[in-house]
Amino acid sequence: MASRFWTQNSDSESEEEEVSDLEDDIPLGGEGGGALPSKYLQGDSDSDESDDQGPRMVRSAKDKRFDELVQTTEQMKNYMKINDWVQLQESFERLNKQLEKVNRVTESVTAPRIYIKALVMLEDFLNATLVNKDAKKKMSPSNAKSLNYMKQKLKKNNKLFEADIEKFRANPESEVEDEIDEDDEDAESADGFSDDDIVERTMNSDEEDEEQEDDGGGWTSAEKKPKEMFPKMDPGQISWEMVDKKLKEIIVARGRKGTDRAEQVEQLSYLARCAKTPAQKLEVMVHVVSAQFDVNPSLNTHMPIAVWKKCVQNVLVILDILAQYPNIKMDETSEPEAENETEKGADYEGSIHVWGNMVAFLERIDDELFKSLQCIDPHTKDYVERLRDEPLFMTLAQNVQAYVERLGDMRAAARVALRRVEHVYYKPQEVYEAMRKLSELQSRVGGAAAEIVAGEDGEEKDGEAVMKASTETKGPAPFVLTPEIVPRRPSFPSVNRKLMDQLVTLIYKHGDERTRARAMLCDIYQHAISDEFYTARDLLLMSHLQESVMNMDISTQILFNRAMAQLGLCAFRESLVTEAHNCLSELYAGGRVKELLAQGVSQSRYHEKNPEQEKLERRRQMPFHMHINLELLEAVHLITAMLLEVPNMASSVHDMKRKMISKPFRRLLDINEKQMFTGPPENVRDHVMAATRALSKGDWKKAVEVIQSMDVWRLLGQRESIMEMLQEKLQEEALRTYIFTYSPYFESLSLDQLMVMFGLPEAQVHSIVSKMMIAEELHASWDQPTRCVVTHNMEPTRLQALASQFAEKLNVLVESNEKAFDARTGGGGLEGLGRRNKEGQDYADAAGGRRGGDFGGNRSGFRNNRGGRGGRDNQAGGRGARDNQGGFNNYNRGNQGRSGYNSGYQSTRYQDAYSSAGRTPYQAGPASGINNRGVQQADAGGRMVSLSRVGSNRF
């Protein structure tokens, strides 16, 4: 209660209204014992409460709030006197907060009278200030800023209380009674009142119609049916100001609760037709497009397709305007309502600025297309229908790109080009051809449709058709006629490679880092699906993407994974088994291919995903038509793994030192071997396992038969040649496996017999066996006169083998000792290192400070002697065959180690279980060293060091 008295005091100094207001209050407060404060405070508060609990409690809390309101209003008055907008702004915000509290207490939604009064006061003052330009100029910057802020805030705010304000203005005097009434009413029947209020608000438009009639055409409301918007106007009479004012009103309503988004779009499109000048039309159109984007508020669902199509048409119209009036500039920097530039007519020569960003629009449209493809069930007709919209998007993108190029904003052009690339890169020539044909067909049909089927959405290849249709049905013809300037159908070069080259060159030249990286990946993907393995691989290596991709966003990482998968498939088609395996093995290392390629979600036993993550993941999914066939991918991966692993296993039965090449494959094999009963093969894995069993016995015929019976091969284009390639590879590996496994039991092997057994020509058998001899995998030599392989049986006994291993381990021990010493003392170890490197031991990474302590590198690094390509100097100049190579100089960051290839291909580790779909980090540094074992490693290590220095010099 004390506060009441306190406020009373302060209030007494204020204006009469307030005083009278409070005077009315005082008796009420007095009832509760204001006269005898001390007594109640001392002890009998309980009894006091029980006396008149209900009303008094309510009143006190409520009153407190009200008092605060009053107080703030007072403060505001003071601030107004000294013209302090900064403080005013604060007070205003406080006022709003207090209003909320008051409403909470009174359980009503209506604003108290005093609040409205404050608003009115503020508004008047604001208007007065705004009129007084001089004063405005004299203001301090912060003050002016606040003024601006207030201007906007207040306008918005006042909208909410328009009715109340109106009422207040109508009879400012009656407030005293009202206030009291209200208080009472609040206490007794808050519910009824708030209901009223809700009704009032929802019926806003109706009410405002009435108001408008009162005002006689001074349209102040925002929400009306388009036709009612200019009710008494002949369209010809509508002036620029009217449209402008209207537009601002609609914009203000945007994003507010309760605004019907679809209706807003309609209103805006109507406005667009009413627009007086091209610039204004443009301005309105921009808002139409934004409003259309608003139609679908959720991130997870897509924009309705009809709206999407209209939206595309609208953007095309915007482009038309921009093309027609080159003096109209569109940028994001210009203040939305800076000056009335848009008033200037079509014949105005100077530049006009309109706010907006074409590229952002385009990207949004693309995102929506992508999302809709994600959401639509790919097995329905809808999906196909939706896919047919792609050429439409391509048209738009092409036009936008042309526009930004005309503006000279090459960076934006690169962004747009990337969007286009992303629609093309995954299409093989045949699919591309189909799209091209479709777009041609559509444009022909569309042309006819423009005349016949007006207003139907299905065929609007031709934008104007819809425009016309809508104008015919919904209103008068637009004031500003926009002829169709930009082409309404895409021009596709006949070969998709050409389109890619053209776009990608632009991006390499002008794009930012991410854009270029993505374009590069798309380029790699495209090359890979068109069977240009070496080009694709060189691009990948020269861009050094495999090192930097882990720092990029998830969708780029997914793209990288996709490109790698295609590269693997491509290598397989080119019968490069090792390369194929290297590309694919890391995708399969974690057993979560689906997630890595964003082609579905695999259930994991160990990590429960929370809904948030799931949602995110779902948002990343690739649309179905972009999928890479997982079965085929798995088949290729397992077969390549088999071809490498089976001889490897055979060669290292007793030798624990040899590393396995493919862990997933081994695991599968183990599981398979544990099975009690193996049935006939059903899925891809079963087939490969069956083939593996046959192959490890050297029975290539059965292996070939099993592999060839797989039905994924129907997905491959050149099936015959690939089957042949597979057979040959299987024969070769069977030979190797056979020799590994059985040579200890032979004194000599006849060349002729081997030829017959494995169905290989003499030269090949000779070559394979010789290679094994040179590599010391086989301890034998040829006896030339008798055409025999004579084995020098020197299989060590168990004891010998163990002794050898023991010696090996000792070596490791000493090495790690030395390394520990070097690490401690620093420096001194380097010369010793050189010596050790010559011994061909596992040291390469010591130069850079060994990070991972494991000696278990990947043996495949040894096989993969492709390492050198990483160190390419700079491809751009000399090749010259491909013009876009000039663009990616910057990608080639110096000559990195020759083992770059290995590091990229081989070294992904799945570290973070939660970064579910992303590319898990690559270990660029140490892994590369480990991979590159043996003799090569010595020079690789040395070179890594010198090269990194070179790199820094040169760039």
Add this chain to the structure above:
Amino acid sequence: MAQYDLTAAVAPFLDRHLVFPLLEFLQENQLYSDDQILKAKIELLAKTNMVDYAMDIHKSLYHTEDVPQDMVDRRAEVVGRLKVLEESAAPLISFLQNPALVQELRSDQQYNLQMLQERYQIGSDQIEALYQYAKFQFECGNYSGASDYLYQYRTLCTNSERSISALWGKLACEILMQNWDVATEEVNRLKETIDSKSFASPLSQLQQRTWLMHWSLFIFFNHDNGKNGIIDLFFSERYLNAIQTNAHHLLRYLVTAVIVNKRRRNVIKELIKVIQQERYTYSDPVTEFLECLYVNYDFEGAQQKLRECEEVIVSDFFLGKQLSENGFVTIPLRDEFMENARLFIFETYCRIHQCIDIGMLSQKLNMNYDDAARWIANLIRNARLDAKIDSKMGTVVMGTQSPNIYEQIIEKTKVLGQRSYALTSNLILTSAAVTASAAQ
């Protein structure tokens, strides 16, 4: 053999004047028709100032005495320009031709410039004129003059870009005058400049490296120590990169140099790696030979390729240089190459065979039986192969060199003790040092 002719690939990386010897060689070899080559020559000369020569060629090509008017015009123009340049460079040239005055120059460039400016009124304009004059001389084919002027220009030049140009010019002059020793020096100087200079774009640096490699081919296959030089240069990391990026055809020369050079066997492994990497963009019989031998162990194929190699070498300008001695025309490099290649084949053959029939071998090596036996005996002696000739059976029997398992283990553990000992002593040393410093 025209399909293996590299002139077209090499020419873009050479100076016009340097291409000329290549064309001459082609003409001699008659790989292409005379007319074609003569036309190419005229085209080549069109941008140089050797108009008289161009006229001669024109006459022989069309068998006329008439010369097209534009050539005559050009001649007049060239002569006119020569006069102008000569005049503008005259003061400096007269200064430089006076030995007494040249004595006054010191090693300090700044001082020289100042001195010239003050005493002889020779400023940067004259120096620039000297460069232009030298260039013009070069264009006219007066290489020795150009070489001298460029040498002197370099001592006075302050512009680093120009300085490099002058270096290139000097190198070209030396090559064309066949001063291989001087040219080698120039190559080294140029190499240093290229490696040390920070180029605006890595691309131009790459370009310069590629040029240097091409130009140096002239030297390497003529200079005595060239075969080492080429291996050193081409195998240095950045140049190898340049080859892989820009000039795959240089692999041929590299391979040849490696095969011919007995002492540089150790680089073969790396070379093979490079060849395999580049196989999809470049291969010719020379690289394929190495591939057959060391990747596929296809000896028949290697033989086949070797025969092709011979032709390639003969028809290659750099490799097929002819020497006439006592009326015999020999191609020294070919003989060397064949000999060494044979050796390679044999060695590899021995490594994977236990027993080889000499008769078969003699066939493979293109020798008769006795020669082959003698050749093998020599080899065994020279290369210290563990092999014996069984003359009764007519075979070579290789000793098996499988290492004993005990030896292996001993070998593995031999150094361990030593290393551990060294480690311990190091440890003690450092710890002693630490304690000592701590004590202080």
